Amino acid sequence: MELDLQIVASPINGMITSVRAIRPRRWFIDCPAENVAAVCRFLFDQAKLRFVISTGIDAEDCFEVLHHFCHDPTGSFVTVKVSIPDRTSPQLDSITPFIPAAEWIEREIQDLFGIRFKGHPNPKRLILADDWPEGLYPLRKDYRP
Amino acid sequence: MKDNTKRSVIAVGPLHPLQEEMEFFQLTVDGEKVTDIQVRISYNHRGIEKVSETLQFDQIPYLVSRICGICSASHPLAYVQAVEELAGVKVPERALFVRTIINELERIHSHLLWVGLAGHFIGYDTVFMWAWRYREPVLDLLEQITGNRNNYGNVRVGGCREDIPEGMEPKILQELDLIEKKTEMLTKAVLDDPVLHARLKGVGVLTKEDAVRYAVVGPTARASGVDIDVRRDDPYAAYPMLDWKVITQPEGDVFAKAVVRLLETLESIKMVRQAVRRLPKGPIAVEVKDIPPGEGLGHVEAPRGETFHYVRSDGANRPVRHKVRAPSYVNVPSFKASCIGGDIADVTITLAAVDPCYSCTERMAVVDGRGNMVFDFQGLLELSREKTFRIAKQMGRPLLAGVFDGSK
Numbered sequence: 001m002e003l004d005l006q007i008v009a010s011p012i013n014g015m016i017t018s019v020r021a022i023r024p025r026r027w028f029i030d031c032p033a034e035n036v037a038a039v040c041r042f043l044f045d046q047a048k049l050r051f052v053i054s055t056g057i058d059a060e061d062c063f064e065v066l067h068h069f070c071h072d073p074t075g076s077f078v079t080v081k082v083s084i085p086d087r088t089s090p091q092l093d094s095i096t097p098f099i100p101a102a103e104w105i106e107r108e109i110q111d112l113f114g115i116r117f118k119g120h121p122n123p124k125r126l127i128l129a130d131d132w133p134e135g136l137y138p139l140r141k142d143y144r145p
Numbered sequence: 146m147k148d149n150t151k152r153s154v155i156a157v158g159p160l161h162p163l164q165e166e167m168e169f170f171q172l173t174v175d176g177e178k179v180t181d182i183q184v185r186i187s188y189n190h191r192g193i194e195k196v197s198e199t200l201q202f203d204q205i206p207y208l209v210s211r212i213c214g215i216c217s218a219s220h221p222l223a224y225v226q227a228v229e230e231l232a233g234v235k236v237p238e239r240a241l242f243v244r245t246i247i248n249e250l251e252r253i254h255s256h257l258l259w260v261g262l263a264g265h266f267i268g269y270d271t272v273f274m275w276a277w278r279y280r281e282p283v284l285d286l287l288e289q290i291t292g293n294r295n296n297y298g299n300v301r302v303g304g305c306r307e308d309i310p311e312g313m314e315p316k317i318l319q320e321l322d323l324i325e326k327k328t329e330m331l332t333k334a335v336l337d338d339p340v341l342h343a344r345l346k347g348v349g350v351l352t353k354e355d356a357v358r359y360a361v362v363g364p365t366a367r368a369s370g371v372d373i374d375v376r377r378d379d380p381y382a383a384y385p386m387l388d389w390k391v392i393t394q395p396e397g398d399v400f401a402k403a404v405v406r407l408l409e410t411l412e413s414i415k416m417v418r419q420a421v422r423r424l425p426k427g428p429i430a431v432e433v434k435d436i437p438p439g440e441g442l443g444h445v446e447a448p449r450g451e452t453f454h455y456v457r458s459d460g461a462n463r464p465v466r467h468k469v470r471a472p473s474y475v476n477v478p479s480f481k482a483s484c485i486g487g488d489i490a491d492v493t494i495t496l497a498a499v500d501p502c503y504s505c506t507e508r509m510a511v512v513d514g515r516g517n518m519v520f521d522f523q524g525l526l527e528l529s530r531e532k533t534f535r536i537a538k539q540m541g542r543p544l545l546a547g548v549f550d551g552s553k
Contacts, residue, residue: 022439022440023230025379026230026442050357050360050373051360052360052444052451052453052470053453053468053470053474053475055455055466055468057457057465057466058466066455068442068453068455070444070451072373072378073378074378075375075378075379075380076379077442077444079442099358099360100358100359100478101358101359101360101475101478103478104186104474104478105470105474126186126187127186127187127190128187128190129190138192138195139194139195
């Protein structure tokens with residue numbers, strides 16, 4: 001049995017831009033930044049996907065955040081892709097309030113990319129040392145040590 | 146005004162660079178009961194993801210095998226699978242079998258290491274000696290195949306670096322027979338021991354609901370009745386060609402985690418034996434020239450659970466972004482569910498039960514309601530052992546009293 005995300009994701013069709021499989025068992029959902037929390041909540045609570053991790057990416061003209069989920073019965077990855085064009089004060093809705101497993105990774109992305117997660121219950125520093133200077137984000141492409 | 150309910154304690158102590166990570170736990174307690182646990186990680190942040198962006202695709206396996214000494218086959222495999230998926234590389238069959246053998250040998254030595262440490266934490270040092278004694282031949286086999294006891298660096302994009310040396314198959318099978326006999330003995334000794342039942346059952350329970358909420362993976366999930374295993378769910382290497390089963394237990398306590406790991410070790414021995422017997426002939430790698438633009442996702446069932454790697458390429462010879470998630474990253478936060486409400490004496494073994502690494506527990510301190518540090522790691526270890534001795538004494542098992550002096 002393969003996962004058909006087109007069918008599974010039909011209740012959230014109005015909130016997303018596209019659903020596509022780039023390879024067998026590798027699905028991507030593009031979604032506008034304002035809907036990311038609702039889409040992830042649907043995938044976690046209703047579609048019963050396992051939260052794997054999130055990836056922050058500096059794509060030079062914008063930031064991207066990918067939330068990776070896994071449908072274990074079929075071994076399929078579902079990645080929710082969001083881009084954040086605002087480079088001066090990038091922010092995104094937090095998914096931690098309903099996916100506790102996302103607490104650390106959102107703090108980590110905040111440390112390394114400077115993306116703020118609105119509604120995060122504990123937005124403290126996680127990865128960088130306490131004496132690391134504010135406003136210096138090591139995984140940004142324009143970072144110079 | 147100063148907050149007297151909490152106190153930060155600076156972690157000092159020996160560094161274990163071969164272990165997975167450094168962590169600091171701060172427990173808040175009320176009498177014997179744990180009321181809160183704060184976790185701090187990243188004492189050992191090395192910026193691997195940043196370094197990876199500066200390396201070429203074929204150099205990265207050596208970098209990621211150094212993420213963790215114990216899981217040094219799983220990380221490179223997850224990485225090369227992500228790149229192979231992205232580039233559409235077909236890996237020769239023999240390489241798939243060699244990868245399976247290395248990864249299962251890794252699981253055997255990692256699980257035996259855990260069984261030994263778990264025994265040590267509750268005062269069963271004989272288990273520690275036995276488990277580590279029979280872990281040694283596994284490391285010898287890995288050394289003979291790859292040249293290293295750890296940090297094998299044996300996979301590359303397109304296949305493997307080192308082949309199983311010619312004529313080595315009988316030696317592997319012979320060692321496996323010995324390890325299997327001893328692991329069976331250890332398993333039976335653990336399952337039949339009434340003191341261990343009394344000490345570990347119902348301790349540090351992670352319910353199935355919490356396991357799903359915290360998205361835990363590997364033996365931590367399977368011991369809570371969550372039936373997931375990447376080797377079966379998203380087959381890779383030679384696993385779909387072998388006969389084996391996924392071990393699950395419903396209870397979610399420390400005992401269930403021990404049972405899952407011990408039975409899994411026996412399954413791994415079966416898998417390595419089959420893979421060695423059916424090792425196909427042929428090349429162990431194909432040449433991969435260019436990595437096209439695109440995205441690849443790779444995951445592997447490491448001894449502690451799913452290891453995940455994401456790679457994005459823009460067509461150059463280095464990745465634009467390489468994300469790594471080790472299994473402990475999702476397993477460790479579940480302590481909030483498994484430790485709170487339990488005894489202080491159970492914390493050491495509960496934390497150890499997800500198999501992070503013992504340098505983690507060395508960074509642990511107990512703080513009472515007034516902000517005083519009451520136990521350090523050594524104190525907690527003694528507390529944990531005393532509880533075992535107390536249970537053993539109540540059960541009238543003089544064997545322990547003869548071996549250890551639990552009363553100090």
